[in-house]
Amino acid sequence: MEECIEGLVREMKGMMVDMDVYSCVFSSAYDTACLAMLPSEKSSKGSMFPKCLQWIIENQRVGGFWGEGYEYNSPTIESLPSTFACIIALKSWNVGHECIEKGLEFIHGNINKLLLEQSQLSGAQRFTIILPAMIELANSKGLEIFPKGVPDLVKSVFKERDNILQREGNAQALQAPLLHHLEALPLHLMDREFTKLLMVDLLENLGLGEYFTKEIQEMLGGIYKMWMEKGQGTTWEQFEKKQICMDSLAFRLLRMHGYNVSPSRFCWYLDNMEIRSHVEENYEEYLSSMLSVYKASHLMFDREIELEKARSFSKMLLEKAMSNNIWENFSTVNNLQDEIKYELRVPWLARLDHLVHRRHIERFEEGVMLWMGNGSYFRWVRKSGIQDLGFARQKTTYCFFASAAAICEPNMSLARMSSAKSGILVTVIDDFFDIHGSMDELQSFTDAIERWNGGGLTAHAKVLFCALDDHINTIAKQAFHQQARDITDHLRQIWYKAIKAWLKEAEWIRNSYIPSVEEYREVAMESIGLEQIVLPGVYLVGLEISNEIIHHDHHKKILELVTLSTRLLNDMQSYEREIKECKPNFVSLLLRQNRRQTTQDVIDNLKKILDQKERRLLEKLLIEEENSLPSPCRKIHLRILKIFQMFYNGTNVFDSPTQLLGDINKAIYKDITSGCASATQIQPMCEPICGSCK
Secondary structure, eight states: OHHHHHHHHHHHHHHHHTOOGGGGSOOOHHHHHHHHHSBOSSOTTSBSOHHHHHHHHHTOOTTSOOSOBOGGGOBOTTHHHHHHHHHHHHHHTTOOHHHHHHHHHHHHHHHHHHHHHHHTSOOOHHHHHHHHHHHHHHHHTTOOSOTTOOOHHHHHHHHHHHHHHHHHTOTTTTOSHHHHTGGGSOGGGSOHHHHHHHHHHHHHHTTOGGGGHHHHHHHHHHHHHHHHHSOSOOOTTTOOHHHHHHHHHHHHHHHHTTOOOOGGGTOGGGGOHHHHHHHHHTGGGGHHHHHHHHHHGGGOOTTOHHHHHHHHHHHHHHHHHHHTTOGGGOSSOHHHHHHHHHHHHSOGGGOOHHHHHHHHHHHTTOOOOOOOOOOHHHHHHHHHTGGGOSSSOOOHHHHHHHHHHHSOOGGGHHHHHHHHHHHHHHHHHHHIIIIIOOHHHHHHHHHHHHHTOOTTOOHHHHHHHHHHHHHHHHHHHHHHHHHSSOOHHHHHHHHHHHHHHHHHHHHHHHTTOOOOHHHHHHHHHHHTOHHHHHHHHHHTSSOOOOHHHHTSHHHHHHHHHHHHHHHHHHHHHHHHHHHHTTOOOHHHHHHHHOTTSOHHHHHHHHHHHHHHHHHHHHHHHHSOOTTOOOHHHHHHHHHHHHHHHHHTSSSOOTTOSSTTHHHHIIIIISOTTTOOOOTTOOOTTOOOOOOTTO
């Protein structure tokens, strides 16, 4: 299997060396025809893309049209501009005469019917501009489109087109027929660098980025150089719709790869009132651009006011589109509608990479079974005795799923396994301190951890000590080969900090003590168990990391930010349960401290703090600084934060026995194309035998 993958990767890299970026264009009829119209650089008598002409000839539908169709080969309104574009391309190079005749027959027989259907829907500016442009371009090529006179419905489209251009003051600038439809050309046809950005985005969305690290770095390096050399912004006269989309995509990819780029590189349009008003008034035409802006705003750092404004503006227009009935205007926007819905519904930090990859793979309709391995890690839970404790939340499946979906690269197996096992141990030991152990048992267990000697422990405490000891020894042994030093003591120290915090919380509960917010914060930052989950993964990414870097202030600040973020996420979704259990929580303590505030007031304030902390964290994680951790190590912190975001995004799914089952089945068991689950599909409240994490 690995040899097969390596062979495919070599083949793709070979294709990328001298690749024509326009070969990445999807073969829609309209797009292909636009390419086919372009003359060759070597000779004006031939097309630059002769294969596009051949595609047009070979892909005419039975009814004589090109483009989208409903069931039973019935054309849609979008097939009109596609058919015009295709016959124009064929006529331009004097080929496909039979196809041209069939296309004209289709237009003559169907244009009134299709335009009548269009007139019953709310108008679409894109269609209204494209269709007249196509008709004028066809006439300029000598095609006799309407030998018996132009139909009234067609005349009404021309009239509406002229009204649009007059309202926008662009009538003089857009007199050339070809320019009428340039604004509706697919963006990726119009800029070579934009196509490279789309390629990088596609590779990473499909989970293939790790196989093309060098190629992606080279592409982004060249784009960054070009981007910094050119000026930012534009005037109304120079404005092109694609620029917002290209600039925001470049910003997102460059920032994600650690380049220090300013949001002003793509937020410029907000300061030009002519452009801003134009976008707002014609938002239907800018949904792809606004979606790209909204995606870019996910990587907002602290105090980036202009990016905050861009996020609010783009979100407003996207929500407006989702609430208005605009989608039936086109038959080709279902993917865009679904993408907008997904972006608005699921916060970026709550998305696990593997599920994102699968979602994009499904759109390519390729059937691949994922992660059907052995059950060694679930056997670890049984062998250690954790599964038989009886009192603890059984979250084995959740922890392995979250780790596998967030840290999904094949070469990250050790980091993935250690994080999953750490998550299980954090959950079980936390429950031991919360609900099961007596104070004497808890104190004895804490003392045993401090001296790291389990002698004298019995029953559940003995099981937990041995499981933790085995886990730490395994990580230390694995890390020794990468770090060339023994990290056992460091791992023991961080676990001792968490266990002391759990003991303190147990004392509070049993003594009915209500701590101050400051007291709680100090203990809660340890009791969340974040460092115990993150640090093993950092040690096991495959890079040697010095003690100085691990203990440097830069890493300490990252740990502080990600720990506070995960604690806030947890507390905002679990406060109701913890109030009943008499456990302190940020929400309950702040309510007690500020009695005039409502619960919602407190939660809203905590959300603002969380947003600020996450933005500061993103800046620390994405931008390289002196003495900072290597990028793969920094991103382990980001991935663990995304796991917590997924568990506590709007509700507490971690404590739900069923809410994650759909995602788990999709990530591990279900065939991508058919959606059919394998025989081992997980059922509610059971722990399957699965090697999903390896």
